[in-house]
Amino acid sequence: MTQDAAVTTATKDAARQGAASASPELDDATRAALDADIALLQQGSRTWSSVTVAQRVTLLRALRTSVAATIEDWAGTAADSKGLRPGHPLRGEEWLSGPYSVLGAIDAYADTLTKLSEGRSALHGVRIGRAPGGRTKVDAFPLTGIDRFLLSGFTGEVWLQPGITPNTARESAGLAQLTPSASGGVGLVLGAGNITSIPVLDVMYELLAHNRVALLKVNPTQDALVPVYERALAPLIEPGFLRIVRGGPAVGAYLTGHRDLVHVHITGSAATFDAIVWGSGATGKRRRRENRPQLKKPITAELGGVSPIIVVPGEWTDADLAYQAEHVATMRLQNCGHNCIAGQVVIMSSDWPQAEQFRAALRRAYAGAPERPIWYPGSPVRMQQASDDYPDALVLADRLLVEIGDGQDATALENTEYFAPVLGVVELPGTGQQFLDAAVEHANEKLQGTLGGNLIIDPATEKALGTGFERAIAELRYGSIAINGWTAFGFITPTLTWGAYPGNTLDDVGSGIGVVHNALLLDGVERSIVRGPFRPFPRSLPVLNGGGRFTILPTPPWFVSARTAAQVSEGLTRFRARGGLLGLVRTLLQALRA
CATH class of the missing domain: 3.40.605.10 (Aldehyde Dehydrogenase; Chain A, domain 1)
Structure with missing residues (x-):
């Protein structure tokens, strides 16, 4: 080439x-x-x-106005270019991943620059704590009341590189805006x-x-x-x-x-x-x-990579199995798999009593997601490559599901970023901490890249693992990690960071060098971590949830299985752009029908 x-x-x-x-x-x-x-x-x-920092805030507000004026054309043009006809249930993806993301970033940057222009730290009012290994962590999401309400149950942390103290973090936050x-x-x-x-x-x-x-x-x-x-x-x-x-x-x-x-x-x-x-x-x-x-x-x-989805075995209800199967299908099929953070390899336990139930639920969710065009250039070639690599893969609608069996070689699956609707499943022995440690090691050593890793675990199992769970997360070498979420949530959250795990070089670049987004303008970033609810509303209610996180969200609008995703995603973007309580109430009512 x-x-x-x-x-x-x-x-x-x-x-x-x-x-x-x-x-x-x-x-x-x-x-x-x-x-x-x-x-x-x-x-x-x-x-x-x-231009002073205060004047830059004024410029960001003007930018917000001009972006808000284009949201309908933006989302519509993007959806049309990807072959999503009017009325297609997945057109909502283009609202959330397009103008919604940009508006959120503008707001977050404006808040950071406002603090700096007033002589405060960019981290003024932001909680700073400790993460495993003596690291400093910044509680970077949620920082606004509306995010705490609409995205209840989701939190985000930025872990800084070892050796960076809280005081250093406060002093260095702002990057180039400290010397405008x-x-x-x-x-x-x-x-x-x-x-x-x-x-x-x-x-x-x-x-x-x-x-x-x-x-x-x-x-x-x-x-x-x-x-x-x-x-x-x-x-x-x-x-x-x-x-x-x-x-x-x-x-x-x-x-x-x-x-x-x-x-x-x-x-x-x-x-x-x-x-x-x-x-x-x-x-x-x-x-x-x-x-x-x-x-x-x-x-x-x-530069992307092959993203793992580690499924930690536990005692799940039928509703848990179905919901998390839809979650995994979303990680692969959003944007038809044409994402650098599309989950590609499910790592699950061969000793999990519910393993076959979850496999069956995953097949149903993967096959049942709405059909859409494979639109990105070169994707048919990569789909054929996957078919050639795994001729026994299940062909479900316009997508492939590769279930690695005994004696099969997972090398191609774990080292080829197909960038297409190809999902694989591999199994490792063990349960509890033994499985989790083995899965983390497998993801670190066998899968190509270090951009994003996902992990699904029920509240009871996470509680039983105790400090061993946090130790395992610290060992998972990815620039973005999502626990009971998808790393796309980290991508769309401007105060979190996006980029490969640090340490890559020109000669061995892996998933890339540096970070983006990072609206708190933090220096010395190691990774960002998203934590979400294992169960949706109403099963997130405390009496039903076994100590898990409460959320008001039923099926989130980014799920490919959400029936009202298009309407909810558009409504959330319009609210982000222009406000309006009545419109938000209508959107929330639509969300309850998802």
Whole structure:
């Protein structure tokens, strides 16, 4: 695969498709237009350095207004581009993963910058405690009354790297906003093609965490959204803090090598990353051996991986089995599996008396989810690859379920990010702490990547494990961990962080380098942890829940099985954009019918 072909999309699929033809030279007119955009951004960088933190809060409020004005066009265009016809029950995904996520991030950043502009720490009013291993943890969600109500039962923590004290955390929170006049220059953001909020959130992080204005090159899958982006982000575009460009292989190659762009951020695959950093073919291999990267500027990246779903055995009711099976199916099938955090490998106990019941419930939930187009480029090829890897896999509607049996090799399943509706199940022996420790070790050592890991455990079993449970979580080496939740909740929560577990390098990049989102602007992040309710409402009521977390949510709107997900997701986004108690009440009534 040529470097140009990889840079074309700067997404997970670019390398997977294996396109290999040489790209054409960039024509003079396009080069001149790109140079002009970069020159404007250089001026914009100087302007940004003169904008005070208080003035940046005002800018964020203007940005919020312009984003709120586009939410219907944004969600509709995104759904149409993915083949979700009007009335399709999964169109709600595009409300939550698009404008809802961006509006939440703007609000959270505005709160952080307001504190800083008033001379307070970005962590003023945020509880800081201790996590296993002497780590400092920040209780980063919920921080508002509306989140405590609407998302009751869910909490989020950011664990900082060992050695960072609470005082250091408070003093360093704010990142580049602690020195707002120090310019970060002009950076390049190579936008993702699967989730429509990602390019916007990455641009915001460049601007606020690094004081770096951005040239955003959209993925070709997002071309239809460019007019929406331009209207939504006008408050950033007009003063020269952002430019948005389209383009093919030659544009990507030209920009990554441009001398006036000081940094690259990419959401993509490790193969794409390597093609940009080292080059492709024999030349790239030689450069890697000689440690001579062709990229002469820093790069950060979010690169996906194979995400585990660890199911800890316990005594579950039939309703628990059905609900958690739908939960697992959602982790794989949301956005048709075209997600860097789509759960791919279920790790369960072969000694669990209810193992076969759960397998049966999972087959039903996986097959019963609404059908939708496999829309992402290259996905049919990867589906065929999975079929070739596992010819005995169950074909359920437009999706594959791979149940690894005795003597079968799980290597392909555990090391290939299919980025398509392919879910696998592997079994390990043991119960209780023995199983949990083995499952954590298996996820750490056998599965490719360290981006996100999921774990499902009932309240009684978690209580019985005691400190052993928290010790196991500390051993699970992922940048985002969800306990009785899905790591997508961490992605959509702006005050949590998103990125690989730290320690990757240019030569061995794994799931990436650095973090994004992180609206508290924390320094020295190790991971974020989401904790959610094992049971939905009304089974979350204390008398029925065995000491588990209470939540007002029945089937959450992000579940692919939620019957009113489209209406609830749209209603929540409209409430986030414009408020309105009556509309929220209508949305909550719809949620009760999910």
